[in-house]
Amino acid sequence: MKAAEFAYARALSVADAVALLAAAAGEAKLIAGGQTLVPLMAMRLARPALLVDIDGIAELNGIAMVGDTLRIGAGTRQAEIERSGLVGREVRLLALAIGHVGHGQIRNRGTIGGSIAHGDPAAELPLVAVTLGATLLTETSAGAGEISARDFYLGPMTTTLPADALITRIDLPIWRGRVGAGFHEMSPRRGDFALAAAAAQVELDGRGRCRRAVIGVGGAAPTPIACADAARLLEGRTLDDTLIAAAASAAAALTEPASDSHGSAEYRRRLTAVLVARALKDAATMARAVP
Amino acid sequence: MNRQAVRLTVNGKPWHGEVPTRLTLVDCLREEVGLTGTHVGCEHGVCGACSVLLDGEPVRSCLMFAVQADGRAITTVEGLAAPDGALSPLQDAFWECHALQCGYCTPGMLIAAHALIARNPAPSDGDIREALAGNLCRCTGYQQIVDAVRLARRRMGEVPP
Ligand SMILES: Cc1cc2nc3c(=O)[nH]c(=O)nc-3n(C[C@H](O)[C@H](O)[C@H](O)COP(=O)(O)OP(=O)(O)OC[C@H]3O[C@@H](n4cnc5c(N)ncnc54)[C@H](O)[C@@H]3O)c2cc1C
Ligand code: FES
Ligand code: FES
Numbered sequence: 280m281k282a283a284e285f286a287y288a289r290a291l292s293v294a295d296a297v298a299l300l301a302a303a304a305g306e307a308k309l310i311a312g313g314q315t316l317v318p319l320m321a322m323r324l325a326r327p328a329l330l331v332d333i334d335g336i337a338e339l340n341g342i343a344m345v346g347d348t349l350r351i352g353a354g355t356r357q358a359e360i361e362r363s364g365l366v367g368r369e370v371r372l373l374a375l376a377i378g379h380v381g382h383g384q385i386r387n388r389g390t391i392g393g394s395i396a397h398g399d400p401a402a403e404l405p406l407v408a409v410t411l412g413a414t415l416l417t418e419t420s421a422g423a424g425e426i427s428a429r430d431f432y433l434g435p436m437t438t439t440l441p442a443d444a445l446i447t448r449i450d451l452p453i454w455r456g457r458v459g460a461g462f463h464e465m466s467p468r469r470g471d472f473a474l475a476a477a478a479a480q481v482e483l484d485g486r487g488r489c490r491r492a493v494i495g496v497g498g499a500a501p502t503p504i505a506c507a508d509a510a511r512l513l514e515g516r517t518l519d520d521t522l523i524a525a526a527a528s529a530a531a532a533l534t535e536p537a538s539d540s541h542g543s544a545e546y547r548r549r550l551t552a553v554l555v556a557r558a559l560k561d562a563a564t565m566a567r568a569v570p
Numbered sequence: 571m572n573r574q575a576v577r578l579t580v581n582g583k584p585w586h587g588e589v590p591t592r593l594t595l596v597d598c599l600r601e602e603v604g605l606t607g608t609h610v611g612c613e614h615g616v617c618g619a620c621s622v623l624l625d626g627e628p629v630r631s632c633l634m635f636a637v638q639a640d641g642r643a644i645t646t647v648e649g650l651a652a653p654d655g656a657l658s659p660l661q662d663a664f665w666e667c668h669a670l671q672c673g674y675c676t677p678g679m680l681i682a683a684h685a686l687i688a689r690n691p692a693p694s695d696g697d698i699r700e701a702l703a704g705n706l707c708r709c710t711g712y713q714q715i716v717d718a719v720r721l722a723r724r725r726m727g728e729v730p731p
Contacts, residue, residue: 287572
């Protein structure tokens with residue numbers, strides 16, 4: 280299991296990286312943390328002629344709050360997000376999800392941009408981005424662009440990102456007020472990809488009724504999915520067990536799980552409903568604790 | 571063949587060489603630097619046998635090409651003992667608690683446990699298990715490994731017995 284031959288170039292800036300990608304005309308691949316790409320290359324599932332290393336480009340790194348948005352540079356390590364007080368305070372859903380990504384050693388190298396660009400349907404960070412409706416900022420040699428995470432995923436490991444583009448930043452909306460979040464997944468072993476995962480975030484009004492809510496499901500369809508209709512059931516109402524169960528089954532009905540050696544489609548669909556209910560319960564409990 | 575110059579600091583000593591770009595860091599350490607303490611198991615990131623410290627942080631050295639590590643400092647299992655060869659308290663505790671049988675996972679376990687204690691001098695049993703969860707052992711059943719880390723932690727004086 281050794282990677283095939285490739286040429287290697289370290290990009291010193293975003294401009295440098297997109298110029299290298301443009302010159303390679305589809306034969307190059309970006310490498311950030313390498314925690315997905317190196318195994319794919321070892322198994323010869325990927326054989327890029329040129330690796331463009333974007334690890335350590337300063338402008339791709341960092342976490343900052345600007346108004347009601349949390350801006351995270353695409354090259355920011357998952358371990359840094361996990362330890363960030365700003366993320367823990369402002370985007371609790373991300374803080375809850377990030378510890379489920381692989382193991383500590385994987386998160387010490389893996390980046391948020393690499394996980395979002397790769398687009399594994401069971402990956403936690405794409406699920407959070409889709410659930411919250413994050414905006415992905417991109418760059419090509421032709422200029423800057425942006426796309427909603429909800430329009431980004433086409434299928435397993437398939438996105439709308441052109442081969443010559445780089446994701447530079449992930450912008451996550453910050454909700455203020457009586458906000459709570461919940462994240463639950465089931466995986467066969469600690470650190471494995473999830474059989475199914477559920478993310479939820481709610482905001483309550485002064486009387487404890489749901490003002491707005493988002494629900495997302497991962498691992499149970501070809502892409503992570505935002506369950507807008509299920510979330511709408513909650514609006515204006517008190518989040519009791521009956522309502523939560525109704526929203527959870529509405530969310531599970533949207534899934535198209537596959538059967539494999541880890542579990543049948545029917546099992547995954549039922550699991551999804553259980554996980555969504557747990558995530559919603561956690562979110563409601565957390566929001567009620569906010570004065 | 572694509573080759574490139576790489577400079578590393580390995581266990582405090584500078585090393586440089588010209589290596590194939592496709593050479594992983596673990597193969598570079600074993601075959602070029604000549605330090606065979608770091609083991610290579612799965613070559614795709616799941617077993618942890620190849621764990622090393624990269625600028626102090628534990629990482630999988632099979633999930634990195636050596637060229638990516640250019641300019642960085644690496645600590646391997648050979649770097650954990652004192653310069654005179656005396657075992658570290660953690661290594662001693664592994665010996666005492668029988669935290670190894672075949673020894674294949676041991677370099678990775680030591681690196682992962684060393685990094686845990688460096689970051690968190692008073693880890694709970696839960697912290698220990700979490701820090702080692704990415705390192706597989708086919709022999710011990712893990713219990714003695716957790717015992718060894720707990721013993722080392724106590725000996726290092728941070729937690730009363
Ligand atoms: C043992 C193991 C367990 C894992 N478990 C999980 C898990 O439970 N959940 C999970 O989500 N992931 C898991 N992963 C994957 C891990 O989270 C990766 O870190 C992450 O998916 C990719 O991030 P990276 O920076 O390492 O990307 P890389 O491997 O460097 O790149 C991945 C892909 O993204 C592209 N890319 C990278 N950065 C950018 C960018 N800025 N713009 C555009 N394209 C880019 C690359 O070209 C490549 O195609 C696991 C990995 C391992 C080895
Ligand atoms: S050899 Fe690196 S994780 Fe198994
Ligand atoms: S001692 Fe044999 S694999 Fe751990």
